[in-house]
Each structure stands twice: as C-alpha cells, then as structure tokens.
Amino acid sequence: MVLAALDQALLDGAVWGLAAAMLLPALAALFPGLPGGLRHAVPRVLAAFACLCAAALGAMQLAGSGGAMLAWWPGIPGEPFTLSPDALAAPFLVLFGLVGVVSFAAHASGGSGAGAQVRLSLHAGFALSLLCVFATRHALLFLVAWEGMTLLSAALVASDLRSARARTATYVYLALSHAGAACIAYAIVSLAAQAGSFGFDALTAAYTRLGTAEAARLGWLFTIGFGVKLGLVPMHVWLPMAHPEAPGPVSAMLSGVMVKAGLYGMLRFVWQMPGAPPEHWGTALLVVGIATALTGALYAAVESDAKRLLAYSTIKHGGVLAMAVGLAALLAAAGQREIAGVALVAALYHAVGHGLAKALAFLSVAEATHAAGSRNLEALGGLARRMPATAFAALVSTLTLCALPPFSCFAGEWLIFQALILGYSAGAGQLRLLAPFAGAALALASALAVAALVKLYGIGFLGRPHTEPAARSHEAEPAVARAMLAFALLPVGWGLAAPWLATTLARPLAQLLPGFDAEQLARHSGLAMVPAGLQSSSISPAAAALLLGMFALVARLWLRGARGGMPEVRVGPSWACGTRLDARMQYSALGFTKPLRLIFEPVLHAERELEVLEQGSPYFARKYRYRSGLPAVFEQMLYQPFVQAVLWTSEQARRLQTGSLHLYLAYLLVTLVALLLWAR
Amino acid sequence: MMATALIVIVQTLLIVALAPLWNGIVGAIKARLQMRHGLPLTQRYRDLIKLAGKETVLTEDASPLARVAPYLILGAVLAVCTWTPVLTTESGLGFAGDLVMTVALLAAVRVLLALLALECGTTFGGMAASRHLALSALAEPALMLAVFTLAIAARSTDLARISAAVAATPDAWVSPSHLLALTAMWIVVVSETGRVPVDNPVTHLELTMIHEGLVLDVSGHHLALLEWAAAIRQMILLTLVANLFLPWGIAVVATPAALALALAAWLGKLLVFAVVVALTESLTAKMRLFRVPEFLGMAFLLALLALSSDSLLRG
Numbered sequence: 002m003v004l005a006a007l008d009q010a011l012l013d014g015a016v017w018g019l020a021a022a023m024l025l026p027a028l029a030a031l032f033p034g035l036p037g038g039l040r041h042a043v044p045r046v047l048a049a050f051a052c053l054c055a056a057a058l059g060a061m062q063l064a065g066s067g068g069a070m071l072a073w074w075p076g077i078p079g080e081p082f083t084l085s086p087d088a089l090a091a092p093f094l095v096l097f098g099l100v101g102v103v104s105f106a107a108h109a110s111g112g113s114g115a116g117a118q119v120r121l122s123l124h125a126g127f128a129l130s131l132l133c134v135f136a137t138r139h140a141l142l143f144l145v146a147w148e149g150m151t152l153l154s155a156a157l158v159a160s161d162l163r164s165a166r167a168r169t170a171t172y173v174y175l176a177l178s179h180a181g182a183a184c185i186a187y188a189i190v191s192l193a194a195q196a197g198s199f200g201f202d203a204l205t206a207a208y209t210r211l212g213t214a215e216a217a218r219l220g221w222l223f224t225i226g227f228g229v230k231l232g233l234v235p236m237h238v239w240l241p242m243a244h245p246e247a248p249g250p251v252s253a254m255l256s257g258v259m260v261k262a263g264l265y266g267m268l269r270f271v272w273q274m275p276g277a278p279p280e281h282w283g284t285a286l287l288v289v290g291i292a293t294a295l296t297g298a299l300y301a302a303v304e305s306d307a308k309r310l311l312a313y314s315t316i317k318h319g320g321v322l323a324m325a326v327g328l329a330a331l332l333a334a335a336g337q338r339e340i341a342g343v344a345l346v347a348a349l350y351h352a353v354g355h356g357l358a359k360a361l362a363f364l365s366v367a368e369a370t371h372a373a374g375s376r377n378l379e380a381l382g383g384l385a386r387r388m389p390a391t392a393f394a395a396l397v398s399t400l401t402l403c404a405l406p407p408f409s410c411f412a413g414e415w416l417i418f419q420a421l422i423l424g425y426s427a428g429a430g431q432l433r434l435l436a437p438f439a440g441a442a443l444a445l446a447s448a449l450a451v452a453a454l455v456k457l458y459g460i461g462f463l464g465r466p467h468t469e470p471a472a473r474s475h476e477a478e479p480a481v482a483r484a485m486l487a488f489a490l491l492p493v494g495w496g497l498a499a500p501w502l503a504t505t506l507a508r509p510l511a512q513l514l515p516g517f518d519a520e521q522l523a524r525h526s527g528l529a530m531v532p533a534g535l536q537s538s539s540i541s542p543a544a545a546a547l548l549l550g551m552f553a554l555v556a557r558l559w560l561r562g563a564r565g566g567m568p569e570v571r572v573g574p575s576w577a578c579g580t581r582l583d584a585r586m587q588y589s590a591l592g593f594t595k596p597l598r599l600i601f602e603p604v605l606h607a608e609r610e611l612e613v614l615e616q617g618s619p620y621f622a623r624k625y626r627y628r629s630g631l632p633a634v635f636e637q638m639l640y641q642p643f644v645q646a647v648l649w650t651s652e653q654a655r656r657l658q659t660g661s662l663h664l665y666l667a668y669l670l671v672t673l674v675a676l677l678l679w680a681r
Numbered sequence: 682m683m684a685t686a687l688i689v690i691v692q693t694l695l696i697v698a699l700a701p702l703w704n705g706i707v708g709a710i711k712a713r714l715q716m717r718h719g720l721p722l723t724q725r726y727r728d729l730i731k732l733a734g735k736e737t738v739l740t741e742d743a744s745p746l747a748r749v750a751p752y753l754i755l756g757a758v759l760a761v762c763t764w765t766p767v768l769t770t771e772s773g774l775g776f777a778g779d780l781v782m783t784v785a786l787l788a789a790v791r792v793l794l795a796l797l798a799l800e801c802g803t804t805f806g807g808m809a810a811s812r813h814l815a816l817s818a819l820a821e822p823a824l825m826l827a828v829f830t831l832a833i834a835a836r837s838t839d840l841a842r843i844s845a846a847v848a849a850t851p852d853a854w855v856s857p858s859h860l861l862a863l864t865a866m867w868i869v870v871v872s873e874t875g876r877v878p879v880d881n882p883v884t885h886l887e888l889t890m891i892h893e894g895l896v897l898d899v900s901g902h903h904l905a906l907l908e909w910a911a912a913i914r915q916m917i918l919l920t921l922v923a924n925l926f927l928p929w930g931i932a933v934v935a936t937p938a939a940l941a942l943a944l945a946a947w948l949g950k951l952l953v954f955a956v957v958v959a960l961t962e963s964l965t966a967k968m969r970l971f972r973v974p975e976f977l978g979m980a981f982l983l984a985l986l987a988l989s990s991d992s993l994l995r996g
Contacts, residue, residue, distance in 0.1 A: 539779065593810070
C-alpha cells in the first residue's frame with residue numbers, strides 16, 4: 002500500500018517536475034519581475050529531481066512493485082492518455098533517470114542569458130518526451146512523444162545556427178528521423194484502425210487478427226523506423242552529424258538514452274507482438290547488427306574529431322545491441338528459450354551499461370573540448386594535468402567503452418559471446434552459419450574500438466598540449482566536475498554488480514519470452530554470473546577486480562621489501578634524444594591510427610593528397626600541403642542518388658510553372674476538357 | 682578447500698617464477714645456434730631485481746595514471762594467472778574468469794601500456810602504441826576465434842573445462858579444425874609476445890620496434906614491473922597453447938602423482954616451444970611492418986576457417 006503510494010508519487014514527481022522545469026523559464030521570460038533563480042537554478046534542480054524520481058520509479062518496477070498510473074483525457078474519442086510504466090520499460094527508465102540527473106546537474110550554470118534559458122526549457126521538454134516514450138501505454142501519445150523527442154532534440158542540435166555544419170546536421174537528422182517516424186506512424190495507425198483503439202493491449206490483440214503477410218509488413222516498418230533511432234547501417238548517417246553538435250549534457254542524453262529508445266521500440270512493437278519475431282527477422286537484424294558494429298568501430302578508429310568519434314562508438318554499440326536482439330530472435334524461433342533469454346538480458350544490460358558510460362564520455366569530452374576550444378584531437382593534448390577531474394571521468398568512460406573488465410560494457414558483451422557459443426552448439430541452421438561471423442565481428446569491433454578510444458584519451462588528454470588554447474585550458478566548474486566524478490561511479494558499479502543486475506533485468510523477460518525463468522540466470526555464490534541453460538562458464542567482475550587490486554598491492558609491497566623502503570619516483574623533463582622536445586614531435590591523431598587506415602584501405606577508400614608547394618632543394622621540399630579525408634561512402638552511395646532524383650523531379654516540375662499567364666490559362670482549359678471527358 | 686587454494690597458489694607461483702626463465706632459455710638456445718656462450722639463465726632475474734631497487738624517473742608531462750598503471754598492469758596479468766590451468770583442470774578460481782575475461786584483461790593491459798606510452802609526449806611511445814594497437818586489432822579476434830573452436834566443442838568458455846574436454850577426446854586434435862585453430866593461435870602468440878617475424882625482442886631504438894617502444898620511456902622499478910608483467914603475459918599465452926590445444930598430461934583429477942606428471946608435461950611442452958621459437962628467430966628474418974597485417978589476417982582467416990569447418994564436419 003505504502004509502496005503503491007510511493008510509486009504513484011514518483012511518477013507524479015517525474016512528470017510534473019519535468020513539465021515545470023520546461024515551463025518555468027518560459028514564464029520567467031514573460032514576467033521579468035520574477036527573481037533570477039527561477040530562471041535557471043530552480044528549473045535545473047527541479048528537472049534533476051524529476052529524473053531522480055524516474056530512476057527510482059524504474060528501480061521499484063524492477064524490484065517488483067508497480068502499478069503507478071497517470072491518465073488524462075486529451076479530448077479525442079477513445080481511451081485516455083495513460084502513463085503507466087511496465088517491467089519492460091523499467092531498465093530504460095533507470096537509464097533515463099540516471100543520465101538525466103547528471104545531464105541537468107552538469108548543465109552549464111554560467112549562461113544566464115535568454116539563450117541558456119531557452120536551451121534549458123528545450124532540454125527539459127526533450128527529457129519529458131523521452132519519459133513519455135518509455136512510460137506511456139497509449140500509442141497515440143507514444144507517437145506524439147516520439148515526435149516531440151525528435152523535434153526538441155533537433156532544436157538543441159541546431160542551437161548554433163551560424164555554423165553550416167550544425168545546419169546540415171539538423172537537416173539530415175530531421176529528414177532521416179521523420180522518414181523513420183513515418184514508418185512507425187503508418188504501422189501504428191494501421192494497427193489502431195484494426196483495433197479501434199490506441200491502447201497497447203488492444204494493438205497486441207489486433208496484431209493476432211492480421212494475416213501473416215500484413216503482420217510481417219508492419220514488423221518490418223517498425224524495425225526500419227526504430228532502426229533509424231538505433232543508428233543501424235545504412236540509416237546511421239545522422240548520428241555522427243547530430244550528436245556532436247548538441248551541447249555536452251544534451252549529447253549525453255542523445256547518445257546515452259535516446260538511441261536506446263530504438264531498442265525499446267523494437268522490443269515493444271516487434272518482439273512483444275504475438276507470434277513475432279520470425280526467424281528471418283532475427284537473421285536480418287543479426288546481419289545488420291554485424292555490419293553496424295564493424296562500421297561504427299572502424300570509422301571511430303579513423304576519426305579525428307573527439308565528439309564524432311564518440312558518436313561512431315555509439316553506432317558500434319547500437320550494432321551490438323541489434324546483434325543481441327537478432328540472436329535472441331533466432332534462438333527463440335529455434336525453440337531455445339533459455340539461451341534466447343541470455344541474449345535478451347545481454348541487450349538490456351548492455352543498453353543501460355553503455356548508456357551510462359557514453360553519457361559520461363560525452364559530458365567529459367564536451368568539457369574538455371570546450372576548455373581547449375576545439376573538437377579536433379590534433380588541437381588538444383595535455384589536458385589530463387590541466388583538468389584532472391574531467392580527465393578522470395574521461396578515463397573511466399574510455400576504459401568502459403573499450404569493454405574492459407570490470408566496467409559495465411564488458412559483462413554485456415560477455416553475455417552475447419555466451420549466447421553465441423551456446424546457440425551455435427544448440428544448432429539452429431541459420432545460426433550455425435552466422436555465429437562464427439558474429440563472434441569474429443564482435444571481437445574485431447571491440448579491438449577496433451579499443452584503438453579508437455585509446456586515441457581519444459591518449460592523444461586528447463595525455464602528452465603535451467598541441468596548441469596554445471589547450472595549454473591554457475583549466476578545470477570545469479566545481480559543480481560540473483563534482484557531478485561528473487559522482488557519475489563516474491555508475492559505470493564501475495554497474496559492471497561490478499553485473500551478476501546481480503543481470504538477474505534483476507531478466508525479470509521483465511517473462512513478458513517477452515514466455516517460459517524464460519529469470520532465476521535460471523543463476524548466481525553462483527552471489528558473485529559470479531552463469532548463463533542459463535549451462536552451468537559451466539562463469540565470470541565475476543567483482544572477484545577479478547579484487548584479485549587485480551590485491552596483486553597490485555602485493556607488487557607494491559614487493560618493491561618496498563626489495564631494498565628495504567620504497568624506491569623513489571623522480572619527476573624530470575622528457576628525453577627527446579638530445580633535442581628540444583616540441584609538442585609537434587608527438588604522434589598526431591591522424592598518424593596514430595594510420596596503420597589501421599592502411600590495413601582497412603580497401604573498405605575505407607581514404608583520400609590523400611600531397612602537394613609540394615615550395616621545392617627548396619632537389620631532395621627536400623621546403624613546404625608541403627597535405628590533405629586527407631574519408632569519403633562519406635554511405636551518403637554518396639545511397640542518399641546522394643535519391644537526393645539527386647528528388648532535385649531532378651522538382652526541376653522538371655518547375656517547368657510547369659513558368660509565370661506565363663497564357664500557359665496557366667491553357668492549363669485551365671486542358672483541365673476543364675479533361676474533367677468534362679472524364680465525367681461524361 | 683585448502684587443497685584447491687594451494688593448487689591455485691602453486692600454479693600462479695609457477696607461472697610467475699618461471700616466466701623470466703623461459704626468456705632466458707630461448708636466449709640461451711639462440712646463443713648456442715649462433716656459436717656464442719650467451720648470458721647465464723639467471724641473468725633475467727638479476728636484471729629484474731636490479732631494476733626493482735632503482736628509482737623511476739617520470740616525465741613532467743605525466744598524469745597520475747603513470748604512477749598507478751604499472752601496478753595495475755602487473756595486477757591484471759597476475760589475476761589471469763590464477764585461473765589459467767597449468768597443472769590441473771580442477772580450477773579454484775574458474776568462477777571468476779574465463780576465456781573472454783582473460784582476453785579482456787590482456788586487452789586492458791594493452792590499453793594501459795598504450796596510454797602509458799603516450800604520457801611522455803615523445804615520438805617513440807606514440808609510434809609503438811599506434812602499431813601495437815593496430816596489430817592487436819587483428820590478433821585479438823584471431824585469438825578469440827581460435828579458442829572458440831574449442832569452446833564450442835566443450836560448450837563452455839571456461840579455460841579449465843575446455844582443457845578437460847580436449848583432453849577427454851585424445852584423437853580429436855587430428856581434426857582439420859583443431860589444427861587450423863592451433864596454427865592461428867601460434868601466429869597470434871608469436872605476434873602478441875613480440876617475437877620474430879613480427880617484432881624483434883632484442884632490438885632497441887630501431888624504427889620497426891613495437892613492444893620495446895612501448896616501455897622505452899619507463900625506467901627503474903616501474904620498468905621492473907612492466908618487464909615481469911610482459912614475461913608473465915607471454916607465459917600465460919604459451920600455457921594456453923600448451924594446455925588448451927595440446928593438453929596431454931594435464932591432471933584431470935588432482936592427485937599428487939598426476940600433478941607431478943602434469944608438471945613434467947607442462948615443462949616439457951614449454952621447452953619444446955622455446956626450441957621452436959629460438960629456431961624461428963634464428964632462421965627467419967623480421968617482416969616489414971606492413972606485411973604483418975597480412976600475416977595476422979591469415980591467422981584470422983585460419984581461425985574463421987577452423988570454426989566453419991567445425992560446423993561443416995559436424996553437420
């Protein structure tokens with residue numbers, strides 16, 4: 002009883018808190034007499050508090066209590082708009098809440114101008130629509146919230162319209178998102194027409210009445226629509242454009258949470274429908290997931306823009322999530338429910354684990370690039386000593402995104418590997434063929450991501466500053482630094498608690514996989530996790546971390562004992578073979594992954610141009626110009642022809658409208674005659 | 682319980698203690714092949730002890746990471762030691778780590794080494810880190826796939842269980858998939874331990890070096906930690922080849938007699954590996970750097986072929 006009331010209070014707090022945070026800055030603009038705190042500080046605290054409520058709501062839902070509900074009549078016939086999060090939404094709510102708290106806490110407090118207020122209001126509105134996407138049980142509200150999420154985040158991406166890059170990013174983001182949203186809207190509306198209602202339960206019931214072909218068609222439409230958000234190849238092109246343009250706290254939410262809404266949608270609207278998902282859906286998703294993971298990792302490795310690199314890493318992890326879901330679908334279709342459950346748990350666990358790490362990465366890298374005045378890794382360097390708190394947060398997120406134990410991304414990939422190996426042995430035909438490639442792709446993508454992220458931290462934060470602004474950079478504001486340091490605990494904790502979390506996250510799977518028993522994902526002595534259906538592989542991130550720490554301590558003691566007392570550590574200048582050390586002697590970001598660019602040249606088609614500007618002597622040129630770049634393969638191959646076709650068609654259509662009055666009169670005549678003939 | 686703990690400690694100590702010796706043996710065999718006397722076998726230990734007592738000079742550009750990374754690196758490889766099956770397939774800490782955890786912890790070592798190399802702001806560190814990461818990007822998936830071929834048959838990624846499963850079917854190793862996987866694994870081990878033809882462990886200040894370049898700017902007791910960690914890492918990889926792919930003699934039940942036999946078998950296999958490595962290093966030249974990706978790509982393909990042929994042959 003108390004719990005139910007608490008649940009209700011949390012939902013109320015989350016929704017009304019965000020709504021108030023969205024409206025307060027606007028009200029403050031209308032009434033200039035209001036105290037200044039109402040413009041920025043109060044909405045920020047309100048929004049952070051509301052997000053905390055959302056996280057607590059999700060956690061309570063996972064713990065088994067639930068039933069909170071908000072409903073209101075929008076004034077249209079049919080069911081009321083309801084917000085009532087269920088078990089499937091719970092992990093996403095937890096992720097949303099946690100990222101939301103730090104995203105609002107780290108909101109630049111310096112801006113007191115109108116721009117900052119508008120941004121805060123938009124940010125709160127974006128968060129509110131994300132909350133509605135995850136919490137609603139009404140498909141029309143889902144569509145409205147989905148659209149709100151896209152539009153409000155696009156407004157934030159476009160916050161600096163003076164830059165052509167931001168304008169292009171906004172345009173591409175809007176165009177692709179709306180193509181995806183159109184697919185989703187069409188599918189939902191045609192289901193709702195069958196059902197006569199927009200309630201999720203009614204939609205599910207209507208799905209059973211559809212013919213197989215029609216059901217499959219809707220399933221594909223949903224998959225494409227949600228695939229755009231998840232950043233699946235080839236619909237991923239918006240992601241590396243849009244995510245870097247937004248301010249850090251917003252990028253954190255875009256990459257950490259909004260991308261996962263694609264996963265949520267797929268599970269909700271494709272997987273949860275009766276009879277679905279068919280085997281070929283699983284195959285397609287697995288193949289697309291492989292392609293996405295490899296594309297994201299490879300482009301991240303050769304990218305020199307810090308925030309674009311992170312966006313590509315998000316694509317890689319989106320691909321990993323798609324692989325997990327596709328794998329689960331293939332296994333479920335083959336009747337291997339237990340192993341399918343392992344793959345699904347992997348998807349849920351990894352979605353949250355990656356979301357936390359990516360939010361932290363975007364926050365810290367945004368602080369660093371802001372301080373150094375450039376997003377280009379070639380212009381950073383030496384930041385670890387100048388902004389230690391930010392660098393620490395960046396280091397934690399880097400190690401996490403490399404999928405290293407004991408951090409959060411590792412256990413998710415481990416579960417996918419387990420599902421692959423077990424699924425291969427269980428022997429579904431399609432899977433036998435695909436599993437080796439999936440395993441190879443996952444391992445290769447992880448190794449490439451390691452190269453990318455070591456470049457991000459190693460070139461961007463370590464060594465010497467490459468430029469004057471980087472040398473002058475200083476630590477983020479104390480509040481922001483504290484927020485990041487506190488948030489850095491989460492990816493670590495999420496990884497250490499993996500065995501317990503995986504079992505907890507497995508609970509909602511009863512909805513998705515009838516017959517899957519969460520407790521099957523057994524815990525061995527409370528520390529290790531063992532996949533269901535097999536009791537012989539296990540890992541324990543906590544035990545591994547403990548062993549590592551213990552041995553590190555032993556090494557320290559050994560050194561202390563070796564000569565009676567610790568040998569000293571002295572600090573001195575770097576040795577540069579007798580010459581004066583110059584920052585330009587360091588490896589550049591471009592050079593750092595040049596070997597990878599050469600190895601993968603057949604796929605990347607990198608362009609490079611070397612021009613001798615001034616030939617000093619016959620052997621050594623005095624001045625060079627070097628230009629290198631990667632062609633935007635997907636844009637050129639897929640989208641360019643389409644855009645050109647549209648432009649060509651509109652060019653042709655323009656001939657009809659030349660401005661000549663006689664011609665327009667002739668159109669009238671022809672239309673009239675045609676109508677008369679037709680009506681005759 | 683006590684016995685299990687004892688076995689874990691003994692196995693770990695064996696790897697840790699013998700790791701520098703193996704390098705010494707390879708060096709001695711190579712010296713003999715080149716008609717030299719070579720260094721005494723204990724020289725590697727003396728080097729480590731000498732370095733352990735020396736002060737470390739850190740660059741003024743270094744971040745706090747440089748102070749802890751050497752300890753973390755040694756800690757990570759030692760953690761892997763505890764669940765690596767050396768003498769017996771009854772492993773006490775198998776619950777903590779498996780194949781994927783092993784590969785990931787070794788990747789963590791790689792990441793920390795690369796970051797450490799980039800601390801200095803000099804050219805050599807960056808060059809070595811760049812090359813190391815690029816080559817490992819190919820070697821690591823090949824390693825994963827090679828062991829997956831065995832893991833699939835054992836239906837487990839637990840190292841001890843894989844070893845036991847292969848040991849239980851003695852004639853399975855003649856299958857094409859096993860041999861292909863073994864070849865791939867050997868190529869990976871050669872690359873990851875920085876041996877000829879991928880890298881030359883005795884070069885210094887040569888533009889082609891990889892593994893030595895990573896630690897070029899590290900000195901004193903930090904260098905001692907890293908050198909020892911590198912030797913242990915090499916020992917772990919060799920032990921994986923010995924006890925996963927060729928697990929003859931490993932004790933399935935940990936009786937004293939079986940353990941003694943296992944110890945003899947393990948030492949024998951390591952000696953054979955030392956001879957093979959020394960012969961390779963004496964007979965072949967180092968490859969050009971950009972031929973190495975082809976070499977490693979071959980390992981990757983062999984491992985993929987091993988997996989697929991396994992699927993074809995088992996129907």
